[in-house]
Amino acid sequence: MRILSFIMRYIVSIAANLWVSVVGIFPKYREACYEAGYRLGWRERPVVDEGLPPLEIPSVALKTLVPDAPVCRILEPDAANGNVTEWELLSIVQLVASRKPKACFEIGTFDGRTALNIAANMAPDGHVFTLDLPPQEVERTALAIARGDERFIKKSESGARFKHSDFSDRITQLWGDSAAFDYTSYEGRMDLVFVDGSHSYDYVKKDTETARKLLKPEGGMILWHDYGSKYWKDLTRAMNELYRDVPEFKPMRCVGGTVLVCCEIR
Ligand SMILES: C[S@@+](CC[C@H](N)C(=O)[O-])C[C@H]1O[C@@H](n2cnc3c(N)ncnc32)[C@H](O)[C@@H]1O
Structure with a gap:
């Protein structure tokens, strides 16, 4: 039997x-x-956070933020695990091509796909600074990183997608922990800051504070990635609090169909 x-x-x-x-x-x-x-051990199982907080930041269609739909360039369109999606990349370059920022700062380089595309669509004399955590410092960060961050930190090369591109001279690779980096020479000089580093609650709060200081006194735009992603519940909680509690961040809007948040500060 x-x-x-x-x-x-x-x-x-x-x-x-x-x-x-x-x-x-x-x-x-x-x-x-x-x-x-x-x-079968093909790759690490992604960390799924149960119980995503309700999304408080309003969502709007991309055309509300970029009504004129400017001509833009998409380079390295194929997304790798860890990159923004194709639609998110298009949204970023549309925002960049319509505002034409001159100075941009990115927290979280990864393979350099977003830095490259920002450089290709910003003002012709513009420059991108992109900061990444050296993989050997993963155990020594100033704040706790999120479970799941490590696989994007431990890579063989940062910025591989822009290193040999036509835009390499318009992108400066910086190294350090975003919570401990000395931003003195960059503060008050940026038109656009893209926050896409560690996904922990503490890092999102700290990187946002940094982003605000990096913007020019007359203002500019901050972009964040991963709001509402089921993998990064704490990031969503931090962003909800920033939207709710910081009056300057009331213009935050999630770009429809993406996990990107955009905030124009004037
Ligand atoms: C999701 S990836 C960024 C993806 C990239 N913006 C793109 O789509 O082309 C996150 C990046 O943040 C970096 N990172 C994580 N924690 C960091 C920290 N504390 N300081 C600086 N960079 C950090 C990782 O090394 C990784 O390259």
Whole structure:
């Protein structure tokens, strides 16, 4: 009897595996396919935060923020794990191409895809500064990083996508921990700051405070990534608080269909 029950379960599991590999090509069933891959050690399982806080920052269509839809350039369109999505990249370059900032600061370089695209769409004499944490400093950050940040910190090369591009002379790679970096030479000089470093609550709060200080006295734009992402619940909580409690951040808007938040401060 026990043998029969084992054979039945064995046959059902073979059928289930065949089913997963066949229908796994359809988006609806892809998670089951990935799950099999994680169990076989294909890659680290992404950290999913349950119980995302309600989204308090209003969402608007991209065309509300960029009514004129300027001509823009998209370089390195293919997104890797850790990059903004294609639609998010388009949203960023539309915002950049319409405002034409001259000086931009990015917290969180990764492979340099966003820095490259900002450089390609900003004012022709503009410059991007992009800060990344050296991988060997991952254990010694000033504040606690989020669970899941490590895989984007520990990479073989930062900024690989812009290093040999036509825009490499318009991008300066900076190294350090965003919570401990000396920003003295950059404060009050930026038109645009993109916050996309560590996803922990403390880092989002600290990097936002930094972003505010980096903007020119007449103001500018701050962009954040990952608001409302199911992987970064604490980031969403921090952003909700900033929106709720800091009057200057009331113009924060989430770009429809993305996890990008944009705030113009004047
Ligand atoms: C999600 S990736 C940025 C993606 C990038 N903006 C893009 O799409 O092209 C996050 C980056 O933040 C960096 N980072 C994480 N914690 C940091 C810290 N404390 N200081 C500086 N950079 C940090 C990581 O090394 C990683 O390169």
